Amino acid sequence: MFAPLGPDDPREIGGYRLLARIGEGGMGTVYLSRTRGGQAVALKVIRRDFGEDTEFRRRFAQEVRAARLVQGYHLVPVVDHDTSGPRPWLATVFVPGLSLRAALEDHGPLPLPSVMRLMGCTAQALVAIHTAGVVHRDLKPGNIVLGRTGPYVIDFGIARAADTTHLTRSGGLIGTPQFMSPEHAQGEDAGPASDVFSLGLIAALAATGSHPYGTGGAMTLGARIANTAFRPPRLDGFLPQLREVLEQCLAADPAVRITPAALASLCEPWTGRAPDGLDSWLPGPLAAEIARREQALPGPPALPDPPPPLPRSGAGDPAPPPGRAVPPDPAPPVPAGTGERTVPPAGAVPPGGVPAPPAAVPAAHAPSAPAPSAPAPSAPGPSAPGPSAPGPSGPVPRAPGGSRRRAVLRVALAAGAAVLLVAGTWLVATRTADPGRTPADGTPGDVRTPGGRPTSPTPGPDRSSPDTTAPETTAPSPEQQRHTLVFENRPLSLRAPSGWDAVSVDLDEPRVGGPSEGSGTHSELTLDSNLSRWEFLTPMGRGAGPTAEQCLRGARTDVLPSEIEEEDLSRTLPVGTLLCTVTSDKNIAMVKVTKVVHTSDGMPDYFTEVTLWRS
Incomplete structure (x- = not known):
């Protein structure tokens, strides 16, 4: 059923990845593909000589658009197409079964119940096709697919597109002569009744394995069909139930043939009303073959491998992209007992009696050095004044641990200087990016803290002079x-x-x-x-x-x-x-x-x- 792609077969058509080769017909090659959602589709690529014919392209586009209007049961709808590319193509839903032609060749004729169900379901499909204003014109065993739930009609209406190409103008014949209606074989217009005649021929062949017009080549049988008005087919060898239906389908005059809707009603008693519907409508060996083909259906194409994960730099964190600077980790607080002390929260009083400085100081308020005349704050309680506060009888001796307090103070001043440096860098970058920016109060050079209080600007270089600083390098984003x-x-x-x-x-x-x-x-x-x-x-x-x-x-x-x-x-x-x-x-x-x-x-x-x- 599925052949591997050959060296001359395309690998992709219109965004569809081709998985296998299903077969080849008079108008092109059929491939298997799948949609993103996994639905199997049959993609027919039109022959190159047809695609090079301008008139064919016009008719093909017209017929495909008409075919896409067809909606109903027991037919395979057209879901996508391209009529303007180098190789025109169309895609239909794929039914994992086998054609009636292959079934008759491999398994022989069908029993009467299966034949009647074949006719009734195909007639239902013809009702939908004709309602959309489309005529199949090439209904034959190769265009009926036997599936697990019934027969399905394919390729409806597409044969008409080839009628005006250089092939037909040079004497070629589009269609299958042994399954044409008399009017079609005579070169007349083929209407909906022509499809009914073709269905009658198909049913007769499915029931007996023999053509009702005898033996011979395709053109011989086509000539006999064209003369049906003078020599009708012999139907005396068929079962009475089937012969009654065939006589109404194979009438020479299209006007007196049974309509598809009436034919579907006539065959309805044979379709059965079992809970499983049509699941058991075929003989056992044929049903088993269809089940095997369903299981052999190739799955969706493999998706491309995902990109490899980013390398890990340790501790579970992904490594930064190349060229990016890695910010240093913040220094963790030093544990007690190591000879250093962590900075207590602002306002806390350490054992020495001096409140700890704030852990973070806003840039505009960060002191550059302690004011020499400012007395140190006094600790609450009866403890002595701070180490820099002069007493009435001279300096007060420093309490033990003063070196530790000085270390704490140095840490606090260093933190304040770092914050001041960051704030100054932000100020320069902001004014450089927007020289005309004016603060909210309209005072040039005014700097505001996060709380909104104005402060004095930090002294900086004269902006009227050329900027001699090195240009900042920006890493790729x-x-x-x-x-x-x-x-x-x-x-x-x-x-x-x-x-x-x-x-x-x-x-x-x-x-x-x-x-x-x-x-x-x-x-x-x-x-x-x-x-x-x-x-x-x-x-x-x-x-x-x-x-x-x-x-x-x-x-x-x-x-x-x-x-x-x-x-x-x-x-x-x-x-x-x-x-x-x-x-x-x-x-x-x-x-x-x-x-x-x-x-x-x-x-x-x-x-x-x-x-x-x-x-």
């Missing part, structure tokens, strides 16, 4: 050092979904999720056709430049509204716009708008290139 490029300029198409759906955009992958994924936790953007707008799920801004730092700055400063309406998209997000955001995975994503294609039935299509940095 952490943001400039920790951004690692994950991928660059990866193409991503942002197209609004059809109908009333909304799709989510995950920029970490990058990937556009299908309607069933909604706006998951890994999404940064939602394209909502119902409300006709883009909705940003993470703050999005215009990047100031192509680097990670410029992108991050734009995401934080030039922030866009969280919602942009359809009529404002082209004006707000023209070609060349750099959209930047911090993603749900905490990476930095830049989305460059490279092309905008306006459509007649909805929001414009945006073609972008995504760059991602890991923070």
Whole structure:
């Protein structure tokens, strides 16, 4: 079922990482991929010769848009596409089963209950397809997938896109002749009734393993089908219940054929009402094969390895980035009994009787030296005056431990000088950065403490003279050092979904999720056709430049509204716009708008290139 990618196979299409090769048909090659949320998708890449035909591209885009309107049961919806790239492609939900063609080749005909359920469920799918104004035109066993819960129709409406290419104009025939309707085989317009005729041929083949028009090559059978009005197929060998249904499907006149809705009702008694629904609708060996294929489905691609953790500098702290100065740790207080004393809290009275100086002194009040005429404060109680206070009969002898008090005083004065130095540096830096700054009271040079009291300015150099100090060197910021490029300029198409759906955009992958994924936790953007707008799920801004730092700055400063309406998209997000955001995975994503294609039935299509940095 799944073949490994060959040397000529692409590894990625439209932001989808290809996991395996599913098969190849008349219009292109089908690959297996997955969405960010893990949903399996089948991605069909159109043949190069088709993609080089301008008319094919136009019709292909038209048919894909119509196919995206189809919603219903027992069909595989189109969830994404690109019709303007070098190789057009479309993505559908992947059903882990096998085609009816492969089932008939490997396991033989189906029993009558399975055939009736096949017809009824496929008719339901045709009702949804025709309601959306689409005709399949190439319904055949290879375009019906048998899954665990029933049959599923694929590739509806896409064959019409090839009708006007150089292949058909030069005599080629698009479609499968042995499963065409008479009008289609005769080159006439194929409407919804044509799909019903094709379903009748498929049911007849599934029940017996033989074509109702006999044996022969594809063109031979196609010629017989074209002459159905003169030579109808022989149905006398079928069971009566099935023959009654086939006769209504294989009528030569499209106007008298049974409608898909009536056909679904006619087959409804065969679909069963068991609690397990259609889980047991196929024979045992065929059901076991489908279960085996479900288990063999490749899982999501492995995510890139996370960045290695920063080296530890010890004690559990990460090492600082290269080039950054490491601030010294504050000196811990010295334990008692080591010959030094810690500074007591302000106002405390040590054993010597002298109150300890404050632990921190504001810069504007830090004394440069004790005033010689100022008497030392007296300790409360009967103790003697301080050591510098003169007594009536001469100096008072210093109490024991005076050297310790002097050490305490020196520590306090050193701390005050350090605070003064820091405050002076801050003052110089502030005035240098803003020379015209005037304090709140309007007095030039006025310095205010944290409490708001004005103080005298600290003497400093004449600012009218040239600054001869060495320029300050600035280490790179952490943001400039920790951004690692994950991928660059990866193409991503942002197209609004059809109908009333909304799709989510995950920029970490990058990937556009299908309607069933909604706006998951890994999404940064939602394209909502119902409300006709883009909705940003993470703050999005215009990047100031192509680097990670410029992108991050734009995401934080030039922030866009969280919602942009359809009529404002082209004006707000023209070609060349750099959209930047911090993603749900905490990476930095830049989305460059490279092309905008306006459509007649909805929001414009945006073609972008995504760059991602890991923070």
